[in-house]
Amino acid sequence: MVATQVFDLSGYLAERQAIVEAALDQSLPVVYPETIYESMRYSLMAGGKRLRPILCLATCEMLGGTVEMALPTACALEMIHTMSLIHDDLPAMDNDDYRRGKLTNHKVYGEDIAILAGDGLLTYAFEYIAARTTGVPSDRTLQVIVHLSRAVGAAGLVGGQVVDLESEGKPDVTLETLTWIHRHKTGALLEASVVCGAILAGASAEDQQRLSRYSQDIGLAFQIVDDVLDLTATPEELGKSVGKDLQAQKATYPSFWDIEESKRQAAQLIASAKAELSPYGTRAQPLLAIADYITARTH
Amino acid sequence: MVATQVFDLSGYLAERQAIVEAALDQSLPVVYPETIYESMRYSLMAGGKRLRPILCLATCEMLGGTVEMALPTACALEMIHTMSLIHDDLPAMDNDDYRRGKLTNHKVYGEDIAILAGDGLLTYAFEYIAARTTGVPSDRTLQVIVHLSRAVGAAGLVGGQVVDLESEGKPDVTLETLTWIHRHKTGALLEASVVCGAILAGASAEDQQRLSRYSQDIGLAFQIVDDVLDLTATPEELGKSVGKDLQAQKATYPSFWDIEESKRQAAQLIASAKAELSPYGTRAQPLLAIADYITARTH
Numbered sequence: 145m146v147a148t149q150v151f152d153l154s155g156y157l158a159e160r161q162a163i164v165e166a167a168l169d170q171s172l173p174v175v176y177p178e179t180i181y182e183s184m185r186y187s188l189m190a191g192g193k194r195l196r197p198i199l200c201l202a203t204c205e206m207l208g209g210t211v212e213m214a215l216p217t218a219c220a221l222e223m224i225h226t227m228s229l230i231h232d233d234l235p236a237m238d239n240d241d242y243r244r245g246k247l248t249n250h251k252v253y254g255e256d257i258a259i260l261a262g263d264g265l266l267t268y269a270f271e272y273i274a275a276r277t278t279g280v281p282s283d284r285t286l287q288v289i290v291h292l293s294r295a296v297g298a299a300g301l302v303g304g305q306v307v308d309l310e311s312e313g314k315p316d317v318t319l320e321t322l323t324w325i326h327r328h329k330t331g332a333l334l335e336a337s338v339v340c341g342a343i344l345a346g347a348s349a350e351d352q353q354r355l356s357r358y359s360q361d362i363g364l365a366f367q368i369v370d371d372v373l374d375l376t377a378t379p380e381e382l383g384k385s386v387g388k389d390l391q392a393q394k395a396t397y398p399s400f401w402d403i404e405e406s407k408r409q410a411a412q413l414i415a416s417a418k419a420e421l422s423p424y425g426t427r428a429q430p431l432l433a434i435a436d437y438i439t440a441r442t443h
Numbered sequence: 444m445v446a447t448q449v450f451d452l453s454g455y456l457a458e459r460q461a462i463v464e465a466a467l468d469q470s471l472p473v474v475y476p477e478t479i480y481e482s483m484r485y486s487l488m489a490g491g492k493r494l495r496p497i498l499c500l501a502t503c504e505m506l507g508g509t510v511e512m513a514l515p516t517a518c519a520l521e522m523i524h525t526m527s528l529i530h531d532d533l534p535a536m537d538n539d540d541y542r543r544g545k546l547t548n549h550k551v552y553g554e555d556i557a558i559l560a561g562d563g564l565l566t567y568a569f570e571y572i573a574a575r576t577t578g579v580p581s582d583r584t585l586q587v588i589v590h591l592s593r594a595v596g597a598a599g600l601v602g603g604q605v606v607d608l609e610s611e612g613k614p615d616v617t618l619e620t621l622t623w624i625h626r627h628k629t630g631a632l633l634e635a636s637v638v639c640g641a642i643l644a645g646a647s648a649e650d651q652q653r654l655s656r657y658s659q660d661i662g663l664a665f666q667i668v669d670d671v672l673d674l675t676a677t678p679e680e681l682g683k684s685v686g687k688d689l690q691a692q693k694a695t696y697p698s699f700w701d702i703e704e705s706k707r708q709a710a711q712l713i714a715s716a717k718a719e720l721s722p723y724g725t726r727a728q729p730l731l732a733i734a735d736y737i738t739a740r741t742h
Binding site: 181254255257259267271274281282283286289297305309310 | 476479480483530535553556558563565566567570580581584585
């Protein structure tokens with residue numbers, strides 16, 4: 145695996161993050177009525193790793209597409225991710241006052257504006273793909289909208305959130321249900337990030353399926369690692385309080401497997417994910433390195 | 444105006460409503476996780492005149508398109524309208540317990556599910572257009588998504604809702620602000636209903652602009668008539684309590700003009716709207732009759 149060892153992932157991520165930050169910043173100017181645009185921008189520009197946009201750009205490029213082709217969709221993915229965080233944080237949902245060390249949207253703008261900011265971002269994501277995608281045949285752009293909307297709606301992220309809410313405080317959540325929640329609540333949008341990048345590049349159905357498996361595997365591995373870190377990391381490493389899942393009596397992977405077995409399962413998923421990339425040779429370096437990064441991370 | 448006199452509008456509306464009801468009923472089967480689909484269906488199938496879908500179908504047909512071409516977009520318009528009602532009714536917004544004599548979504552399913560049902564319907568609307576539109580070139584379908592999403596987001600419905608919230612309890616709302624609110628909060632989606640029907644039929648830019656003016660005029664006339672009815676109708680005629688706007692100290696058209704002048708302004712808008720339809724001859728009968736129906740209505 146010489147290829148991935150010499151690949152400078154942190155340089156790659158920093159460069160891509162800068163492209164995405166600039167594109168997001170440009171995507172949403174503040175006009176009348178200012179409150180709603182400021183509220184949407186407050187959460188959209190609140191930082192984060194921009195992993196979904198980066199996965200989308202990386203996949204599109206790996207398959208011979210360009211950054212320009214995928215950038216509107218990459219921005220849309222972050223708009224949708226941001227919408228889901230704003231609505232999740234609402235008092236009627238997780239009731240969180242802080243996210244990434246900043247007050248949550250409704251704490252700054254009020255619940256009414258926060259609900260509308262989420263609606264605005266979700267709507268704008270589809271507008272942005274439909275209006276801004278260039279250099280791509282229209283039927284491909286439509287396919288992106290179909291794939292992404294399925295990942296976000298009741299058959300994806302929204303459905304995952306519903307089952308998560310219904311499972312709260314239930315001690316008898318099964319491993320199957322836990323995995324269903326993760327595959328939908330967070331997995332579906334990660335999958336769409338990769339597969340939409342592939343669609344934009346004109347990928348075959350076989351390539352789309354292969355990359356769908358890659359993204360599902362890294363998505364699930366990410367969750368398992370998250371659950372493990374909540375038990376094993378120090379608050380300093382994690383940048384937030386630890387043991388939250390235990391306190392909240394939330395079902396986690398280490399509550400089904402022990403910590404060692406959880407780590408082994410995550411490593412196996414990452415190995416499977418990387419195996420899916422074998423047809424793409426050195427072009428797969430970024431996606432290979434991102435897969436490794438997920439199990440190596442400490443926060 | 445012999446043409447509009449012989450046109451059987453109530454028969455036309457009943458027939459179109461039946462087509463839309465059947466299409467909506469089919470659009471959203473209940474699968475796992477059932478709660479979210481049931482919640483989405485509860486509000487989507489709660490009745491209503493289905494005016495937006497009917498406007499979309501009528502415009503598409505007037506310009507030589509078919510019902511089949513426009514039906515997915517027609518359903519999407521009602522999904523989005525329903526989403527806006529669910530979110531508007533939330534405790535953080537208008538805090539309404541009833542709508543059309545039925546408990547509001549959050550009173551039945553809880554606030555968390557109601558927020559997610561709105562998100563699900565909004566997302567599904569775009570999926571439905573992108574995945575189900577047939578017999579229409581892909582670039583036209585993309586144009587529909589662009590036009591509709593602009594009508595719904597911060598530049599449209601969501602922005603109108605924000606200014607409406609900000610104007611609550613303010614005695615100094617100007618006529619310009621009142622009109623801005625209506626043009627965005629309700630007008631933009633009505634406009635999109637008509638213009639998206641036109642786009643699907645392959646309308647020229649000139650026809651799209653003409654029909655945009657038609658729909659903006661009838662949308663504003665509808666609001667003026669609404670405000671007048673709130674002051675002049677009996678509760679029996681209106682099917683709901685009257686004088687609500689006065690009680691809520693809401694700015695209305697009769698608070699700037701008297702009732703007679705409000706009626707005159709509405710009639711003038713309807714006349715302008717109908718004048719826009721002159722190029723379409725007898726094919727415009729349904730849209731002409733719908734315009735007349737707005738000022739003639741008593742509830």
